[in-house]
Amino acid sequence: MAKGTANGRTGWIVAALIVLVILVSTNTWNPFPGIWSWVSASQPLSSPNVAWQQRLGSGPQSVTIAGNAVVVEHRTSVEVRGISSGAQLWEKDFDWAAVAGEGLDSVVVVGELLRKGYEVLDPLTGIPRRTDDRAVAVWTYRNALLDVRCDDAKECQLSAWEPRGTSPMWTVDLPGVGFVLFADNPDLLDAKPLTTRRVEGGAGGPVLMPSLLGFPVDGKVRVVDTAAGRVVQDFEPDRHDRHVVVGGRVIRVEARSADGTCYFTVFATDPALQREVWRHEAVNLRTADGAGCAQREDPSGGQNVVVGVTADGREAVLDAYDGRVLWLGGHGDKLLAVDDQYALVRPSGGKAVTSYEFGVPKARWSYTTADPKAEASITRFAAIVAPEEPDRIVALSPSSGRPLADVRSSAKVLAVGPTGMIIGEQREIGFVPFAGASPPGSPGPPGSTPAPADTSLCDGPKEPLCGQDK
Template sequence: MCGVKGLGTRGWLLLGLITVVVLAATGVWNPFPGLWDWVDRSEPISEPDVAWQQRVGGTPKSVTIAGDTVVVEQRTRIEVRSLATGAQLWERKADWSAVAGGDRDPVVAVGKLLVKGYELLDPTTGAVRRRDGDAVAVWTYRNMLLDARCVQATDCTLTAWDPRGTSPLWTAFLPGVSTGLFADNPDLLGTRRLTAQRIDDGLAGPEAVPPLLGFPVDGRVHVVDTATGRVVQNVEPGRDERLSVVGGRMLRINAVSADGSCQYAASGRDPANGQEVWRRAGFNLRTADSAGCAQREDPQGARNVLIGVGPDGREVVLDGYDGRLLLVNAEGERLLAVDDRYALVRTADKQSVVARELGTGRLRWTRPAGTKAGAALTPYAAVLTGEKPNRLVALDPRTGRELVVLRTSANALAVGPNGMVVGEGREIGYVRFGTGAGGPPPPARDGAGVPGPGSSGGGAPDAEDSCGPKRELCDTGTR
């Protein structure tokens, strides 16, 4: 008894620790998992709270919703989590990853930098669906996957696959590939998207493959028809030209110095015969930098539309297929986001963001927003950011109905049919649409076929809004 009384404080602590260890070892009581969870618990990433919140292994390079999973690409590995619970399903060492396929048939392509080949993995299980040992570059789309392999520097093959297919859809031969074409989704000659702070560039996930793709090879542009694999054009740009491939047309953009300024002209040409289909003079598509008329950038735009500045200084949206003016902003207004259906515009008084229908200019909705508001358009939601106070808002693109309103400083990382992934540092969380005043948008349907170049870039009637004017929400098969 005297020995017990003489233990002192340290002795009692040691005795208590020994008792807890014995109880944990015998399975009677184990406080350590709960204690560690309490110590490691993170602050909620937003208010209202997200459906789930997890800390990933490293700062994400990209986050993509792939069916019922969330693919998190990090610097040297990827990890895939359940969209429903956030629980980790599997992880894999990889230097790059990219998602192909639609909501019902996604796959994850993974590979290593400076190492040929890639693997296609099932996002739910991580099982290998197809393996390639020779490809140097991979392009992923909602309805197609392309890869390029080279026997020699001047002898390359471009191959198209259904995302889950095992036999090529077609092959095309290219006289080499650009030295910058490697790993996942290297830049081709298309459009340059509008960006916004706190909104990830890959927010919308993979898009449908365009009808034409422009591959830069040794100073020339090889235009490939993605329906057949036929190389329809092999063109060298002129001294003052920049070539781009948008909306099923090959664009020739001229910028020449005259009278102390740059003078611009753009034309769209039929890929089959090279004949000019449309021409616009005086429209600056923002291909040249401020230092002169040298065109070092792709034109601004998205999908099949182009963004530019008209002769009167107002921003415009052009249809890449036929050159039509789809939208002309009022003086002082600024485009924040655009797709084939709508444009999000900050008003001249910088107090609101409005959504306008392309082709008709019809006002869809208006929402108060500050001077630093950012925006993005996805097939499932229009996303707006706000500061002081920090906000992330997801709206129905057609009606402006609130899908979710978050008080958070986190970034918008990925949007899917029923919710959005947000993140800050290593913390990511999933919020389901319906947390705000509204409910989730109508579900998109997967079907057959791919939008072709014949339809215009805007002015779709209400009946088509669920699929988009080119059925980009409903069509995920090959043409």
């Protein structure tokens, strides 16, 4: 009896499918477009809803806010959308894109893989402002653009440009650099930022150009003073040590294996004077794993700070310029995020995210969440806290902890600007405005140069380069 019932049901299903095929083939009735529209319909990225939401043609490689524009980098194209509505302003076929400059004076730098040269485009119009056909590497900052041109493998020149400039500010030799322009911003010898799964690593946009940059050159390191536009040191690193150029210093990490563990010493030198300026014994910058002490990782930190662990297991933030301990955690405290001014910390056993300003002993503010594993990140414009169960994205003022935005969302924070943030999930992106933020002003006239950058943190908390003659 059961077998007969099953056969009867199968017969009805086959008959229904035959009728459906006939109806579709004769254009009498076709349910599939409606079903597909229902399946592929955009779901809200957050609750409450974002100010606008747009579906992209493909998942973005990167998203950057540039004044009134949102620059979206895809694998084989670059598109720009207006920040007020998300409407597409233009799209071009390029393999990579990066943003230089700040605010309304930003530019979009684009190029093609395995091909020399790049173009500097106006973000709102896509019109080229400058074209280069020789560069093999490009770096983009808030106050400058760097490129490298090579006459041959041993003769290269590094040039610095204002983002909207038409002639270089300075040029220095960079022999044997050996870069191939697979994309923008090749790795240099610097500290890596602390990252989190819910916030894109470059969400805050371009950073200020550091006062010193370390370029790997044919097995050696050339240190360039970017303020003066001159080479200040060349050295050949020991293959057992780890070197980075951070906060106006060349930092060397020495690891020694003994007693089944690693012993670390951190040295910092002034490359212009060729002398040691500070050292720390028994501070682990997490450059090595295991008792073998092979250093394969760069230290974490910001442009002017490095993050380490003391001998008694407490996390610490060091001023790269003078070696001061800017923040020292208690046992069990977890450092979540850091920049050159603030540290975001989860106290031991707690569910709060606490902010500390370097040089100030007491906490600036604290945000309590029900999730003891809530992630956090810090940008120039907002500190982001991302709890789960349920998923939320909370944006807070870095200085005061004042709430800027609070939405329920499982999306990732892709970009953060002065007036809000772009969040995204797969092909969907949307704009979450900040409470009390005013919209950007009007762009300057064509050919204008950017306003002077904020130099309140020119080169770390000690500000060694601000207002001083070199």
